[in-house]
Amino acid sequence: MTRIGIYGSEGRMGKTIAEAITEAGAEFAGGCDAGGDPVALARQADVLVDFSVPAALVGNLGAAVAAGKPIVIGTTGLSEDDLQNVDDAARHVPVLQTGNTSxxxxxxxxxxxxxxxxxxxxxxxxxxxxxxxxxxxxxxxxxxxxxxxxxxxxxxxxxxxxxxxxxxxxxxxxxxxxxxxxxxxxxxxxxxxxxxxxxxxxxxxxxxxENRSVFAQGAVKAALWLRDKPAGRYKMSDVLGL
Missing domain, CATH: 3.30.360.10 (Dihydrodipicolinate Reductase; domain 2)
Incomplete structure (x- = not known):
């Protein structure tokens, strides 16, 4: 059973994703929010999903790289520097970054x-x-x-x-x-x-x-798809084979 950890688990999307993980037959590995330890979560999860805030992105990417874990990034409002950090992390682990997981x-x-x-x-x-x-x-x-x-x-x-x-x-x-x-x-x-x-x-x-569940279901599908992929930068279109 795939263990999925969530950065931003206490937010509206984070809570919806946690429900979608269970519905998909996967296991919720826990969450990490402000003041938490992103590395500890990365170590106990098989794959990570980040729906936190742009300010937390560098730390979350660093934790994923340090633990060698894939990460799906659905956080929006990212800067050019943030996207460069995503590219850098993708040299070491699988990273799927998107503005929408639907x-x-x-x-x-x-x-x-x-x-x-x-x-x-x-x-x-x-x-x-x-x-x-x-x-x-x-x-x-x-x-x-x-x-x-x-x-x-x-x-x-x-x-x-x-x-x-x-x-x-x-x-x-x-x-x-x-x-x-x-x-x-x-x-x-x-x-x-x-x-x-x-x-x-x-x-x-x-x-x-109609509600946030469509984004949560897509995020979980992306996480399950990403788990066994090699290091690189991926998109939601890859999940659908487009």
Missing amino acids: LGITLLSALVKQAAARLGTDWDIEIVEMHHRHKVDAPSGTALLLGQAAAEGRGIDLSRHSDSGRSGMTGPRREGDIGFAALRGGSVAGDHMVILAGNAERIELGHRA
């Missing part, structure tokens, strides 16, 4: 990439997301994941073609940009819509998470 979002990302690749820049791409009032980062990690999929489809750098701060007299939309809009309110688990708007026609590709 299997539905994983498939949606593949569809967005394909649509962006097939349609020209005269089709404008806008990504609209809504989350609960407690979410602290915007755009969401999922919105950025979808934006990256669109950018990869077009063969462009998202950081140079991203627009997420429209306010006031912005002027006309710049061709080829990928726009983001973030909504916050209530208890929304996660709604995402990718709009491809052409002349006189529009394609809308969307996903609605």
Whole structure:
């Protein structure tokens, strides 16, 4: 039986993942939160899942590397330095890092990439997301994941073609940009819509998470899949064979 440990086990997602571990027939190896010992958890688990905070990432990655354990990272709001640390850890252990562990979002990302690749820049791409009032980062990690999929489809750098701060007299939309809009309110688990708007026609590709269980189930599936993989950097699309 695979033993799965959780960094951030006392958070909303951490508690939901703990339930999903049992439902999947795996064993919950325990959790580690602020003030805890990430190395001790890494030693007693077969695979780790991190849904903590960006500030804890370096320590959690270090613990995984020291113990030689695979780690799934679902923490969002990561910086470029954080992502570099993920790359560094992946040289030593299997690391799956994603902005969203939902299997539905994983498939949606593949569809967005394909649509962006097939349609020209005269089709404008806008990504609209809504989350609960407690979410602290915007755009969401999922919105950025979808934006990256669109950018990869077009063969462009998202950081140079991203627009997420429209306010006031912005002027006309710049061709080829990928726009983001973030909504916050209530208890929304996660709604995402990718709009491809052409002349006189529009394609809308969307996903609605009805509760956090979809993310927890995907995280556990990813952890079980990652357990026996060699060191390297993996994505949720690898779990689905996309």
